[in-house]
Each structure stands twice: as C-alpha cells, then as structure tokens.
Amino acid sequence: MKEPDFEALRREFPLLSHKTYLNSGSYAALANGVQAAFGAYLADRLSVGADWDLWVDKNESVRALTAALLHASAVEIAVTASVSAGVNALASALDFSGPRNKVVVSDFEFPTIAQIWHAQERRGARVEHVHRGADGHIPLEHFAAAIDETTRLVAVTQVCYTNGARLDIPGIVRLAHARGAWVLLDCYQAAGSLAVDVKALDVDFAAGGMAKYLLGTAGIGFLYVRGSLIPSLIPANSGWFAQADIGAMDISANRPAPTARRFEAGTPAVVNCYAAEAGLKILLAVGLPAIERRNYALSRRCMELLRDIGWPSITPLQDECRGATVAIPSRDSGALCAELKHRGIVTSHRESKVRASFHFYNDAADVESLIGALRELRPRFMV
C-alpha cells in the first residue's frame, strides 16, 4: 500500500520545525493552508466588505465536507458553534415528559455531555451513569444493565478524552436499538484521527468540532442527525438560520428547515467556516484510512517505548480499543506537562494523566523526544 508522503505533509505545519507537538487532542497545529484561509477571509473583508453569497457557500462547503468525512449526507449535517451547541439543540427537541425519559451517559464522557443531559432534569429527564469496571474500562455489560425500555437516549464518547480508550460503539448501538433507544456519539476525539463512518456505526446522532484533529479552529462544529429522524425532531433552541427559508424574515411562526439545518441557530461564524473548510480539505486529501494507520503506528510505538522505560500508559494497547491519545499516569500531571513544555514538548494534562495525542504530521522523532524526556523525568513524576 502506498502511503501519503507524511514528511512533505509535516512541512505544511511550521510549528513542527521548533516544537514536538503532541497536543492535537486539544487543538491542532496550524497548517499553512488553514493560515491562508484565515488570510483569505481578511482579504475578502478588505476587498469586498460583506460577501454573503460567498460566505453562505463556505458554510455549505463545510457541511458537504463534514458529510464526506462522516460518510453521511449533507442534509443530515448541522454546522454548529460547538459540540455543546449541537447537543443542546438536540436536547431541546427531545420529549422527557413520558415514561421514556432516561438518558444513559458513561463515565468516559467529556463534562459538557453529562452536564447538558443533567440540565434536562428540570424537563423530566433522568440521567443514569454507566461506571467503569475495576480495570478502569467500561464493559458492555455495564451498558446492558443501564439501557432499558425507559431509555430515550444513550450518549457516549467514541474515544475518551482522558485515557484515550475507545468504547464498543457497535455493541452499545445494538443494545440501545434493541430497547428502542437512540444513540448520540461524541466523536470529537475521533473525527479526523480515525476513520469515522456514522452509517456503519449506525448511530442516530453524532457531534464533534473542528479545533482538534480536523485542523480548523474553535467556534465551529457539527451535529449529524439520521435523516429519517429529522422530520419528527423540532428543536426548541432555534433561530433564523434554522428556518426552512432563511430569507423569509417571517416573524409569525417557527418553520424549521426540513434538513438537519433546523439544529442551527444564528449567523454562522464566517471566519471559522474558512478555517474549517481548509482543514477538512487537507484531511480528506490525505485520506482518513491512511491517517488512522499513521496514528495507530505512532501511538503504538509510543506505548511500547513507555513500557520499555518502565512507565506504561493506561491506554489500551490494541488498536481497536483506543484512539490517537496516549495517557501517561503521573503523580503530578500538571507539573510534568510544564516540564515537558519547558523542553519544547507540547502535551496536555487531564486528572492524573498527561495526554500525548498524535496526528499524521507527527513522526518517529517526536515519539523519541517524548520518551527521552520522560526517561529523565521518571524518578520525579511516575506514579
């Protein structure tokens, strides 16, 4: 199999010439193409002023590229301001007044997901948490015990933001659908780093954003809604960009778009559309299967070397059980992250772990730099 020229691609990210950047699970390195897109926005403002035709096209281009990324149709994609905005719009369309009012969330969720469902408690929702087992992972049986005939929605992350572990999404979807519940996938830590196919996964909803592995910027995201569910879901969180005819300026009624655009709200973040479009084009040109292979290889090598220096990660070793983040336990993850930063190695820390997240623009030398630094810092920081 002929792989993309990753060394040439790496040169499109100037930051990598002077930093070991292992922080794509937080915010991607800036690509020349994305920088140029920000520049193009400013140039358009200076030359044309307000170019709404072009800006609407940019938003539609982000929608189409996101659909291609997820193997969905463009009418199933809402371009949102964040994961939180998309999930709030979805929550506002769900009815919790009847007996099917339970929302199941896992211990692996990013806070915003659990918080939004807890916020629905005043609308009648009951939130049940699926806890980890003794080994720190969440077995399917724990989901089987929580999902029942009263479950409206199961909200799960694909890849956990703290430990890099992947949940058994096909297994969870089977359980949920067998009991008449829908599944919302938070794929923010997966989209762009792994090949994500919402149709193959058979999820009902999926949310993510463009700041991390999608190479864009904060302030723009997406919500996928299975096409057949759109007509029955009418968000109470709405706005003029969610209407069937945005230009109608009709103040007499709420007439939601027939597509997933009904989950949008106000004026799109135009500059973010430029950046997101550029990032998505880069990723799709490189190809998600090749990116996934590269991320698995780099993160696997990192975990093997961590084991060799006697400081194993807590991320599962098998490719099918993890994403592109390697979580390294530490007795002081904040101070360890700061020490690494001091050595030009950019990571992030969550709870008692330092996260090293790999993307296709990283290479074997980045892994070596991290391991070299950790070997030296091990006596002070290993748990």
Ligand SMILES: Cc1ncc(COP(=O)(O)O)c(C=O)c1O
């Ligand atoms: C898995 C996951 N979900 C959701 C979020 C938050 O998304 P947003 O700030 O776009 O609402 C993050 C951010 O780090 C995340 O890692």
